[in-house]
Structures are given as structure tokens and as C-alpha cells.
Amino acid sequence: MPHNTLGKTALKVSKLSFGASSLGNVFRSTNESESIEGDELHTIKSQSVQVAINVLILPQALDGIPRTAYYVATKVGRYQPEVDKMFDFSAERTLRSVDEN
Incomplete structure (x- = not known):
């Protein structure tokens, strides 16, 4: 491969x-x-x-x-299924994502 x-x-x-x-x-x-x-x-x-x-x-x-x-890789930014709420690339939300995962 x-x-x-x-x-x-x-x-x-x-x-x-x-x-x-x-x-x-x-x-x-x-x-x-x-x-x-x-x-x-x-x-x-x-x-x-x-x-x-x-x-x-x-x-x-x-x-x-x-x-x-x-290897395990992850990404941030997509949190909600609703298109108008789907993405949040703010530093605050990214740091919160680390704690959630």
C-alpha cells in the first residue's frame, strides 16, 4: 500500500x-x-x-x-447537524472539543 x-x-x-x-x-x-x-x-x-x-x-x-x-487523527469545526449551526472554528469551541473527546 x-x-x-x-x-x-x-x-x-x-x-x-x-x-x-x-x-x-x-x-x-x-x-x-x-x-x-x-x-x-x-x-x-x-x-x-x-x-x-x-x-x-x-x-x-x-x-x-x-x-x-x-495513528489516530481528528478534526474540529463541525458540531451540529443543522446547516446554520454546523460549523464553529473559534478557539473557544476548538478547546472545548478537546475536552469533549
Whole structure:
């Protein structure tokens, strides 16, 4: 799998990544009964690491995967589903986001 250097860091990251916002309540309400569990979850985690996919998923999904096997990246700015309230890039809201996550 092709990798690139991340910005001015020495980190090598794959060109393929996984965005996990759809696993939360960003696009619609979800609950734990819809989550992936057991053998299926273990298979997905194992396959992701084997093919060097940068996994961005819920912390419980990464449980048991060596921390050196993946990078976690996040972004700020989008907080509400309503278009008129969706974005807030203020310093105050960004810092609050760090505490929330």
C-alpha cells in the first residue's frame, strides 16, 4: 500500500484511511445494538492492521491492537447537524472539543 510522509513530520501514513464519524451520532442516531462485536470486530481489527489501514474508530474497537500499529487523527469545526449551526472554528469551541473527546 502506498504511504506518504505526513506534513513536516517523520510519520509515514497510508493513503487509505477510515473515517469513523458514521459510527457515532453524526449522521443519524445509533445505539450499541447496531455495533460490531465479537469475532466480526476482531476480524475487522486484525485485517485493518494487517493491511496497514490507519484506523480511526471508537476506542473500544482499538482495544487489544498495539498502539504503535495505528495513528489516530481528528478534526474540529463541525458540531451540529443543522446547516446554520454546523460549523464553529473559534478557539473557544476548538478547546472545548478537546475536552469533549
